[in-house]
Amino acid sequence: MTEKRQIHDNPAPALILVTPQLGENIGAAARAAKNFGLSELRLVSPRGGWPHPRHTRKAMDMASGAGEIVEAAQAYHVTAEAVADLHVTYAATARPRYMIKPVLTPREAAARMAAECAGGKRVGILFGPERTGLVNEDVQRADVIVTIPTNPDYSSLNVAQSLVVLCYEWFQAWHEPASQGIPYGKAIPATKEEVEGLLNHLVGELDQHDYFKAADKKPGIVQNIANLFIRAGLTDQEVRTLRGIIRALVWRGEY
């Protein structure tokens, strides 16, 4: 019961698999759901009934670690029954349906779902069976069509792949995670002064070693080296390492 409670407390959309044919896809759906913070799976007329001696086992095997979502999945006879308590439904479909209904990308749909869920609405996403997709009647009853943009010459995402993309976009929209940038951790970025010190050290040694054959070329070359150091975003430790390397390279054993 604890699991069930948790699932109903989760504001994320319910995933509704209409006439799923393979236990593996039900398990893969549970796994993708859990990866991206969703937890409610509904099955409309799954092949062979539910639970099913073989399909349920295959689903549990595939779910690896997301078994509680498979166990809590509810089966329904028809789509209307499965969506009865929801406020908004989205139909995932690749085929154009020529219906006067919003057709959104997964990203747009996820942003809309996040707003709806945040506002307390109960949302569901409908996925059709592997080969045929959702029937027109189910699409017609949905509020929004979601179509994943793909190569126009080849669009054959299966239900598990489509579901990963939609769950992924849900998680992005719900959390809007920021990137970490370069994780310097405890490393301290070098100051401009340290980088200049390194540059002067190197240029001094290059002068000693007659590297700048043509005096007029020198400023350009120094600029390029400076640029490269700056682009690298050196840490203070890296500046020390590079200076140690320069000392090692020029050392001639004359202590």
Add this chain to the structure above:
Amino acid sequence: MTEKRQIHDNPAPALILVTPQLGENIGAAARAAKNFGLSELRLVSPRGGWPHPRHTRKAMDMASGAGEIVEAAQAYHVTAEAVADLHVTYAATARPRYMIKPVLTPREAAARMAAECAGGKRVGILFGPERTGLVNEDVQRADVIVTIPTNPDYSSLNVAQSLVVLCYEWFQAWHEPASQGIPYGKAIPATKEEVEGLLNHLVGELDQHDYFKAADKKPGIVQNIANLFIRAGLTDQEVRTLRGIIRALVWRGEY
């Protein structure tokens, strides 16, 4: 040959599967690639070799309609060989690696890749094997880490699912106008092979100059230097300049 030509004309990133274990995943990768406009698959040391009587057949079965990508897949012995001709590599990994290297979301990474590919750079994305993921060495040599944001309590996307997400984001980014990134102008980015050549040159000279006092510290130091070169995003001219600098610094006037 027509297919091969087409693949090499495609500016999209190459997908590099490192030590893939299952033919099914190779097939699923081909299918996801084709759905989202990518076409080049590289295999590093696939289990049992490649082509393989059973794995290749399973890959072809799974690829359904994307078989030409499986057929054109090239196998390599080691990662370095598989990325030698590329300019930028991305490592897909869920685990934090504590390396001083950009960690981007798939969306951010895709925007950056789109800018790079539009600018003529050859890009690759590395995926590790199912259970263990990429080894540290492969991550270390990559320019960027890509981590898919997931439920912190459950992150078990398999390689096929991760690949769908990255290919999906690539397609979105490629069909959207992107910023230019670092404007290299007419400068040509260094290939991975050129950067490795520079690193080996420097390490060789440092060995000669007795820089690595403690042998056990050497791998870590070399790793740090490699990292810094990679972060800098060197051009081929800069690699030549740095090698000239090393030669100048070690020169003792003994012509």
